[in-house]
Amino acid sequence: MSETNTCKGQASRRGFISLLGKMCATTAVCSGVGTVSLESLAAAASSAAGPAAAPAKPEFPVSGPVPEYDWTKHRWAFGVDATRCIGCLRCVEACKVENNVPFNAQDFRTWVERYVYLEGEDKPRVDSQCDPVNIAAAESAQDYRFSNRYRNEKVTKSFFVPKLCNHCENPACVQVCPVGATYKTPDGVVLIDEKYCIGCRYCVQACPYGARYFNEETQTTDKCTWCYHRITKGLKPACVDVCPVQARVFGDLNDPASDISLFIRSHQISVLKPWTGNGPHVFYNGIDGEVS
Amino acid sequence: MGAFMPIADFIVSPYSGYVYPNETVVPWGVLIVIYPYITGLVAGAFIVSSLYHTFRMESFKPVARLALLSALAFLSFAPAALLSHLGHPERSVEAIWTAHWTSAFAAFAYVAGFYAILLVLEIWFAFRVDIVAMSQTSKGALGRLYRILTLGSTDVSEHALAYDRKWTQVLAAVGIAAAFGLHGYVGFVFGSLKSREWWSSDLMPIIFILSAVVSGVAVLVLVYVVSSKVRKTAIDENCMAGLARVLWGFLLVTIVVETLEYVEMFYRRLEGIAMIKQLIAGPISTGIAIQALFSLLPFAIVTMLLARKVRGNALIGWMSVSSVLLMSAVLAMRWNVVIGGQELSKTAKGVLTYIPGLWGREGVVWAITLLCGSFVFLWILARLLPPWERVRMSE
Amino acid sequence: MVPKHIRRLLLILGVFALLFVAGKIYFPPKSFGVYGHYPAASVKDIAEARITYRSPDSFSADYPKEYETWSSGIHKVVKCQICHTTVGMRPNMASLAGVASASTSATLPTAGDPLKLCVKCHEKIAGRPDYMPQIEVDSHSKGQSCTACHNPHSPLFSSSGEPITASGGAVTVDIAAGKKLSATCAGCHGPEGVSAAAMFPNIACQKQPYLVGALTEYQSGKRGNPIMGGVAKGLSASDIQNVAAYFAGMSCK
Numbered sequence: 001m002s003e004t005n006t007c008k009g010q011a012s013r014r015g016f017i018s019l020l021g022k023m024c025a026t027t028a029v030c031s032g033v034g035t036v037s038l039e040s041l042a043a044a045a046s047s048a049a050g051p052a053a054a055p056a057k058p059e060f061p062v063s064g065p066v067p068e069y070d071w072t073k074h075r076w077a078f079g080v081d082a083t084r085c086i087g088c089l090r091c092v093e094a095c096k097v098e099n100n101v102p103f104n105a106q107d108f109r110t111w112v113e114r115y116v117y118l119e120g121e122d123k124p125r126v127d128s129q130c131d132p133v134n135i136a137a138a139e140s141a142q143d144y145r146f147s148n149r150y151r152n153e154k155v156t157k158s159f160f161v162p163k164l165c166n167h168c169e170n171p172a173c174v175q176v177c178p179v180g181a182t183y184k185t186p187d188g189v190v191l192i193d194e195k196y197c198i199g200c201r202y203c204v205q206a207c208p209y210g211a212r213y214f215n216e217e218t219q220t221t222d223k224c225t226w227c228y229h230r231i232t233k234g235l236k237p238a239c240v241d242v243c244p245v246q247a248r249v250f251g252d253l254n255d256p257a258s259d260i261s262l263f264i265r266s267h268q269i270s271v272l273k274p275w276t277g278n279g280p281h282v283f284y285n286g287i288d289g290e291v292s
Numbered sequence: 293m294g295a296f297m298p299i300a301d302f303i304v305s306p307y308s309g310y311v312y313p314n315e316t317v318v319p320w321g322v323l324i325v326i327y328p329y330i331t332g333l334v335a336g337a338f339i340v341s342s343l344y345h346t347f348r349m350e351s352f353k354p355v356a357r358l359a360l361l362s363a364l365a366f367l368s369f370a371p372a373a374l375l376s377h378l379g380h381p382e383r384s385v386e387a388i389w390t391a392h393w394t395s396a397f398a399a400f401a402y403v404a405g406f407y408a409i410l411l412v413l414e415i416w417f418a419f420r421v422d423i424v425a426m427s428q429t430s431k432g433a434l435g436r437l438y439r440i441l442t443l444g445s446t447d448v449s450e451h452a453l454a455y456d457r458k459w460t461q462v463l464a465a466v467g468i469a470a471a472f473g474l475h476g477y478v479g480f481v482f483g484s485l486k487s488r489e490w491w492s493s494d495l496m497p498i499i500f501i502l503s504a505v506v507s508g509v510a511v512l513v514l515v516y517v518v519s520s521k522v523r524k525t526a527i528d529e530n531c532m533a534g535l536a537r538v539l540w541g542f543l544l545v546t547i548v549v550e551t552l553e554y555v556e557m558f559y560r561r562l563e564g565i566a567m568i569k570q571l572i573a574g575p576i577s578t579g580i581a582i583q584a585l586f587s588l589l590p591f592a593i594v595t596m597l598l599a600r601k602v603r604g605n606a607l608i609g610w611m612s613v614s615s616v617l618l619m620s621a622v623l624a625m626r627w628n629v630v631i632g633g634q635e636l637s638k639t640a641k642g643v644l645t646y647i648p649g650l651w652g653r654e655g656v657v658w659a660i661t662l663l664c665g666s667f668v669f670l671w672i673l674a675r676l677l678p679p680w681e682r683v684r685m686s687e
Numbered sequence: 688m689v690p691k692h693i694r695r696l697l698l699i700l701g702v703f704a705l706l707f708v709a710g711k712i713y714f715p716p717k718s719f720g721v722y723g724h725y726p727a728a729s730v731k732d733i734a735e736a737r738i739t740y741r742s743p744d745s746f747s748a749d750y751p752k753e754y755e756t757w758s759s760g761i762h763k764v765v766k767c768q769i770c771h772t773t774v775g776m777r778p779n780m781a782s783l784a785g786v787a788s789a790s791t792s793a794t795l796p797t798a799g800d801p802l803k804l805c806v807k808c809h810e811k812i813a814g815r816p817d818y819m820p821q822i823e824v825d826s827h828s829k830g831q832s833c834t835a836c837h838n839p840h841s842p843l844f845s846s847s848g849e850p851i852t853a854s855g856g857a858v859t860v861d862i863a864a865g866k867k868l869s870a871t872c873a874g875c876h877g878p879e880g881v882s883a884a885a886m887f888p889n890i891a892c893q894k895q896p897y898l899v900g901a902l903t904e905y906q907s908g909k910r911g912n913p914i915m916g917g918v919a920k921g922l923s924a925s926d927i928q929n930v931a932a933y934f935a936g937m938s939c940k
Binding site: 174175177178211214277 | 302304309310311312313314315316317319320377378379380381383384386387390391392394395396397398400401481485486487488634638639640641
Binding site: 059060064065066069083084085086087088089090094097098099114115116145146147148150151153155158159160180181182183184185186191193194195196225228229230232233235238241242244245246 | 716718719721722723724725726727728729730731732733734735736737738739740764765766768769807808810811812813814815816818819
């Protein structure tokens with residue numbers, strides 16, 4: 001009796017384990033297949049001769065999918081001169097108009113902060129254009145203006161700091177996107193595919209700079225794109241163009257004579273929150289340690 | 293009528309100090325509070341079931357199959373919370389087809405999917421004998437359902453049952469690891485983010501798993517007590533004592549690790565500590581109080597129950613009270629972490645106060661509906677697959 | 688012999704696995720994965736978004752007089768859209784976008800209330816650096832609109848073309864006479880006030896009151912400079928006003 005059981009038991013165990021093993025193998029293969037699409041497999045097969053896998057599709061060449069623009073030739077960067085910014089907020093408005101950002105006081109691709117040190121205080125008072133006091137001064141959530149709230153105070157030091165997406169080298173937002181809807185292009189711009197984003201807002205949480213927001217109309221996340229549609233045509237981002245005092249600088253790091261290269265060379269520049277390891281590409285002149 | 297019913301999807305939170313302009317709309321609301329809460333219930337219930345199915349602890353036999361059904365009921369509603377929150381739930385399958393493996397979320401689709409299949413299989417194996425029996429006795433649509441579930445086989449011989457036992461054991465063992473993965477990933481999502489000081493911690497996955505098990509055992513206790521009262525059946529005292537021991541063990545470690553987290557935060561006194569103090573004293577003061585008191589009080593109660601070897605109605609009564617308190621404490625903990633973390637501004641210069649809306653997707657009403665829905669679904673499952681000892685089980 | 692229900696179960700699981708593989712091949716967008724873990728087609732979509740802000744030069748044909756005034760004055764750095772925007776009314780941007788280049792009637796939305804508009808840059812508030820011309824609004828405007836004295840396209844001049852002085856009153860100057868006098872200055876400072884040599888500063892688009900003040904100080908010796916002292920002593924008060932006004936209207940670029 002026991003021998004029969006053992007024999008049966010052995011056979012059943014072997015059969016069981018082998019079937020389980022087959023299942024595991026199938027699952028592993030499936031997961032492996034999943035990481036490359038059939039297209040890229042075909043591409044890799046067809047370009048076996050070349051050192052770099054050239055995509056097989058003609059509309060997606062190595063120089064990038066944008067016609068008449070070679071993204072391998074540019075390395076974009078942004079500069080902010082906080083010593084020049086006058087806090088007029090025209091950049092905020094220009095960005096909203098250019099990029100269809102909702103005209104409210106909650107969603108911003110770029111904004112300006114004001115740091116004011118009053119006499120006898122070590123820590124600055126910080127506000128931005130969507131502070132309720134400033135909204136009241138502008139008399140509208142759609143109009144942007146800084147109020148004159150310190151007119152009766154003794155101000156020892158104050159300055160404006162424009163902020164926007166830093167288009168980091170190692171973006172935490174790209175890392176955490178579960179579906180691959182946000183990504184960094186070879187020319188250094190972090191973009192979002194509005195048609196692919198599922199709206200989980202994980203990237204909004206991951207950004208240490210608060211650059212991202214959730215667009216209620218499109219139900220996807222959105223952020224500054226350095227006006228990719230303009231820079232790929234040789235224009236400047238809308239905020240840089242509109243700034244009347246050249247507080248914002250944009251250009252190609254590959255070009256040593258570009259505005260940004262000269263900006264970096266002629267100022268002691270800093271970046272925001274370097275300890276995060278994100279490697280931001282917006283370089284600031286004239287901010288102090290309290291700017292976070 | 294309409295003015296005072298805020299639609300929860302676009303709530304602008306008031307704040308003190310300075311916060312980034314984009315922070316005034318809190319991205320993760322009550323749905324992301326109850327989602328880890330519900331998955332936590334899954335983990336806890338499943339652990340208890342595995343104590344019987346894998347480790348053969350006989351005292352948990354009365355609740356083992358009930359625990360499995362509970363786990364499935366809660367696991368079915370957790371994705372509902374997530375999908376309600378997404379901007380484009382119809383695109384959520386992208387996380388499966390083009391999973392971005394650097395993202396902790398991407399793992400969720402696979403781990404949860406794997407876990408759901410595992411749970412369904414586990415339940416199928418645990419209930420197969422009953423299913424076979426009911427397929428032969430039931431009539432009509434229900435009978436047809438049972439016959440489909442048998443997969444066309446009415447084999448309940450010793451040979452077949454040996455396979456069932458083996459599968460159950462292995463699945464339960466793998467399931468423990470998967471449950472830890474399922475709930476550990478939630479903690480990892482928060483703990484791995486360097487952008488939020490309240491979340492960024494190595495201890496976060498551990499805290500989430502441990503408190504999940506506590507809440508799962510607590511809900512199992514309550515479900516067991518309530519269902520026994522409704523069915524007018526006796527509650528197994530050994531089982532309840534066993535649950536008390538499990539609860540006590542996990543609760544002890546939870547309290548220690550959670551306390552350790554706070555102690556380290558305050559000892560380190562990093563730059564944002566002033567705002568953290570403001571956060572604890574302000575927006576989440578009630579939540580912290582509930583989390584602390586409703587964890588320590590049940591701990592004291594259960595310690596007395598075990599030390600004095602209390603039995604009978606006293607044991608059941610006090611365990612029920614402790615379970616209610618603990619379920620509230622764990623819910624408060626989820627609130628404190630999810631909402632509290634977002635109320636602490638990334639600027640380290642400000643604190644927001646999030647008040648959820650009543651209606652809308654991210655509203656309190658919908659969150660409570662989902663929570664209750666999972667219990668309703670559990671009731672349906674228990675009617676469909678009665679976990680009580682009805683048919684002779686050869687385990 | 689594996690029991691029937693196990694065999695059937697494994698079959699079902701196998702079917703699921705195959706469906707999963709099929710889904711992985713079929714469902715991702717066709718352009719996914721070409722350049723990285725994202726849909727490559729989205730880069731093109733983003734780059735092809737509509738450009739809303741036209742360059743101000745594109746308005747030179749539609750508004751020649753205003754363009755001329757604007758481009759030769761100090762407000763050349765203030766792009767048209769800054770003032771000529773109806774905030775919040777985004778459908779109006781269609782007219783501003785200049786999508787159809789043949790559109791001859793590219794209407795700029797009228798600027799809002801000047802007193803509310805100009806102060807967005809020029810009100811004296813905390814944070815504004817000193818180089819920026821700022822005013823205490825109430826005491827400067829005395830309730831008047833900014834355009835009562837300032838030409839918004841070239842605010843150092845009044846609407847009738849006279850330069851604004853520091854005292855606030857408009858002084859009649861002769862730009863043509865100033866231009867004649869500038870021949871002397873051109874030797875060092877360039878004919879248009881932009882000098883070629885590093886040691887001679889640019890004087891183009893300097894504020895007229897400032898140039899007047901500087902020349903007066905050279906004349907009185909308060910500013911000591913042998914070259915400029917000699918030059919200034921040869922100028923009358925009205926000469927100083929005229930030549931200063933001429934260079935103030937010159938472009939810096």
